[in-house]
Amino acid sequence: MENPEKEGLVSRFPKRKFFSEKSNRPTVRNLLFTGTGSEFFGIWIINLLLTVCTFGIYSAWAKVRTINYFYGNTSLDGSSFSFVANPVAILKGRIIAFALFGLYTYFQAVEPVVSLLIMLAVFPLIPLLVVRSMRFRMQNTEYRGLKFNFIGRVGHAYSIFFGGVILTYISFGILFPWWDCQKKQYLLGNLKYGSTRFESFPRTGAFYRCAGICILMGFGMTFLMILLAMAAKPLLGESGFIAVILFLYLSMGIMWAYWHVCTTNHVMESTNLPGVSFGSRMTTSGFVALWVVNIILLVFTLGLATPWVMVRNARYRVNCTTVLAEDLDSFIEGQIERTSALGEELGETIDLDIGI
Amino acid sequence: MIGEAKGKYVTAGSSRAVDARMVFSGKELSVVDESGEKLVTAPLAEVKISSRLGSVPRILSFPDQSGFETRENDIVDEWLRSTGKPRSLVSLLEGKLRYALVGAVLTVLLAWGFVSYGIPPLAKVVAHQLPDDFLDSTSEFSLEVLDRLVLEPSELTEDRKNEIGQLVGRSFPQLSASSYQLVFRRGADLGANAFALPDGVIVFTDELIELLESDAEMLAVFAHEYGHVVERHSLRQILQDSAITVLSFLIIGEATDTLQESLNALPAVFMHDAYSREFELEADDYAFQMLSEAGLSPDSLGDALRRLSEEHGGDEGLKYFSSHPPFEDRIRRAAEASR
Numbered sequence: 001m002e003n004p005e006k007e008g009l010v011s012r013f014p015k016r017k018f019f020s021e022k023s024n025r026p027t028v029r030n031l032l033f034t035g036t037g038s039e040f041f042g043i044w045i046i047n048l049l050l051t052v053c054t055f056g057i058y059s060a061w062a063k064v065r066t067i068n069y070f071y072g073n074t075s076l077d078g079s080s081f082s083f084v085a086n087p088v089a090i091l092k093g094r095i096i097a098f099a100l101f102g103l104y105t106y107f108q109a110v111e112p113v114v115s116l117l118i119m120l121a122v123f124p125l126i127p128l129l130v131v132r133s134m135r136f137r138m139q140n141t142e143y144r145g146l147k148f149n150f151i152g153r154v155g156h157a158y159s160i161f162f163g164g165v166i167l168t169y170i171s172f173g174i175l176f177p178w179w180d181c182q183k184k185q186y187l188l189g190n191l192k193y194g195s196t197r198f199e200s201f202p203r204t205g206a207f208y209r210c211a212g213i214c215i216l217m218g219f220g221m222t223f224l225m226i227l228l229a230m231a232a233k234p235l236l237g238e239s240g241f242i243a244v245i246l247f248l249y250l251s252m253g254i255m256w257a258y259w260h261v262c263t264t265n266h267v268m269e270s271t272n273l274p275g276v277s278f279g280s281r282m283t284t285s286g287f288v289a290l291w292v293v294n295i296i297l298l299v300f301t302l303g304l305a306t307p308w309v310m311v312r313n314a315r316y317r318v319n320c321t322t323v324l325a326e327d328l329d330s331f332i333e334g335q336i337e338r339t340s341a342l343g344e345e346l347g348e349t350i351d352l353d354i355g356i
Numbered sequence: 357m358i359g360e361a362k363g364k365y366v367t368a369g370s371s372r373a374v375d376a377r378m379v380f381s382g383k384e385l386s387v388v389d390e391s392g393e394k395l396v397t398a399p400l401a402e403v404k405i406s407s408r409l410g411s412v413p414r415i416l417s418f419p420d421q422s423g424f425e426t427r428e429n430d431i432v433d434e435w436l437r438s439t440g441k442p443r444s445l446v447s448l449l450e451g452k453l454r455y456a457l458v459g460a461v462l463t464v465l466l467a468w469g470f471v472s473y474g475i476p477p478l479a480k481v482v483a484h485q486l487p488d489d490f491l492d493s494t495s496e497f498s499l500e501v502l503d504r505l506v507l508e509p510s511e512l513t514e515d516r517k518n519e520i521g522q523l524v525g526r527s528f529p530q531l532s533a534s535s536y537q538l539v540f541r542r543g544a545d546l547g548a549n550a551f552a553l554p555d556g557v558i559v560f561t562d563e564l565i566e567l568l569e570s571d572a573e574m575l576a577v578f579a580h581e582y583g584h585v586v587e588r589h590s591l592r593q594i595l596q597d598s599a600i601t602v603l604s605f606l607i608i609g610e611a612t613d614t615l616q617e618s619l620n621a622l623p624a625v626f627m628h629d630a631y632s633r634e635f636e637l638e639a640d641d642y643a644f645q646m647l648s649e650a651g652l653s654p655d656s657l658g659d660a661l662r663r664l665s666e667e668h669g670g671d672e673g674l675k676y677f678s679s680h681p682p683f684e685d686r687i688r689r690a691a692e693a694s695r
Contacts, residue, residue: 035410049459049462049463052467053466069410072412098602145417194371
């Protein structure tokens with residue numbers, strides 16, 4: 001594939017019939033996050049209170065309000081996003097997922113074989129759950145009155161989430177960057193806004209480059225750690241061991257942050273809607289600083305700082321993203337086949353991490 | 357009607373957005389563009405208005421599928437109020453810091469109250485509703501597993517075993533022989549110890565029998581373990597742990613990232629031990645009563661505990677991370693019960 005990013009911007013523009021008076025030059029559009037921790041704290045705490053008072057029933061409404069707070073406070077070119085899911089649909093999905101989880105926990109204690117059977121029954125459904133949950137999430141996301149959609153085929157999800165995972169394992173992880181690239185291309189390249197499909201062509205080579213640098217960092221850190229351990233032993237004695245462990249966690253965190261930042265930036269930059277392209281300027285140091293402060297906030301407030309942490313994450317992400325668009329006005333509505341919330345809720349219960 | 361709301365009008369079926377303002381006649385909402393031309397009009401009752409959520413922009417959807425987005429939430433709220441639709445209670449609560457603080461305190465109190473005073477009685481009721489042999493097949497607690505992992509065959513003579521069995525039968529004649537089964541094992545790494553399995557098997561280790569100096573102490577330990585069986589503590593522990601897991605998922609589970617997800621497991625770990633300590637005290641109380649009824653002093657459990665505490669080298673670690681209450685507390689309670 002020859003340089004798809006440029007192709008997306010230049011040759012794939014649909015013919016414009018109206019708004020021809022506007023300039024065809026892509027311009028940077030304002031992408032803003034306007035939420036604040038203190039305002040979200042009020043929403044978050046009332047969500048918790050009502051969830052506890054209603055024995056969890058309100059959690060479905062709480063989920064919609066939480067997502068809407070973050071969507072509604074993200075505005076692109078003066079218009080915000082919104083999440084229009086029906087909380088009752090989420091509640092239904094949640095009840096089924098919880099019943100299944102309850103049975104699983106119960107049998108784990110009473111008859112572990114049955115809980116294993118439940119797990120074996122849910123496991124083959126994972127790719128299906130990914131698709132259903134992406135569809136539910138996207139079909140309920142709106143921007144300027146148009147809905148997003150996810151049109152990835154279930155068969156394709158199986159080949160990635162089963163076939164790809166198996167190949168990754170038998171290659172001892174060598175194929176992991178390839179797999180991650182395939183997965184992200186599948187998740188992003190099958191998005192639609194209105195009737196217009198996103199295009200995503202991340203390069204496998206870029207993922208391997210990120211992985212290579214990650215491994216080099218790993219070697220460097222290991223070397224540093226050995227030096228540190230040798231220096232710390234006579235100086236600090238037993239507590240030197242703790243210092244080494246802390247360093248180990250920190251260096252693993254930095255490597256993970258590098259991988260996340262490197263691949264996310266690349267994926268964002270190689271994804272576009274016809275006429276709209278994206279930029280991502282996350283940095284490893286910025287990301288690590290964000291997380292270190294988050295962890296400190298959470299630990300010292302026993303979790304009460306969660307709303308601020310969520311707002312910080314959202315703000316960082318939005319601030320690092322740029323949208324370059326020629327025209328945001330001429331997208332049109334698409335056909336949508338509605339999806340239930342069951343996939344999303346089941347997926348959440350088994351800790352499905354889709355992670356785009 | 358006073359006031360107009362500035363915002364963006366989005367045409368039906370497309371993403372075309374234009375700057376516009378919305379006016380309200382008292383009955384009808386209209387969107388007017390910058391040149392004053394009316395873009396859409398509809399009775400307020402037919403316009404779908406998103407609920408107030410902090411300062412998040414409101415989206416008003418007209419029957420013709422076009423929409424209007426505005427940040428002027430207060431004006432929209434006022435229009436709604438003038439037609440008899442007050443602001444929702446939830447959004448009022450969310451918007452006021454003092455309500456949020458009250459909410460925070462209430463949430464903590466309620467969660468604490470439910471965890472301490474709600475879950476245990478509920479689990480007790482449920483546990484006693486389930487059939488007697490409910491946990492019998494549980495492999496996690498089975499003697500077989502323990503035999504394979506830690507315990508060794510008892511080195512006591514058959515005579516000694518029978519003697520202890522007869523002592524228990526004679527001292528507590530009200531117990532039916534089928535409600536418990538006394539078993540002896542060498543404790544090995546467990547040392548002097550006794551424990552009850554959910555199906556009524558009560559295990560005494562050889563080391564414990566060597567350690568205890570009187571029949572009364574032996575009976576006291578038996579009564580404590582028998583209390584665990586009768587009160588169905590194993591089953592209640594499982595039920596309570598599951599309830600905590602579900603509750604913490606509901607509360608913390610909303611957070612979407614991995615770091616916070618790992619916090620989900622903490623309450624269950626923390627509460628597991630807290631509940632277990634409660635069960636120990638309950639079993640102690642049960643033993644005090646059984647001993648009194650048999651004409652023995654509850655303090656004999658105190659004596660047994662004192663020996664065990666000397667044997668195991670007293671209490672170690674933090675009070676809140678232990679499955680048993682401190683020995684001193686339990687010995688003191690035994691002394692109080694025998695008064």
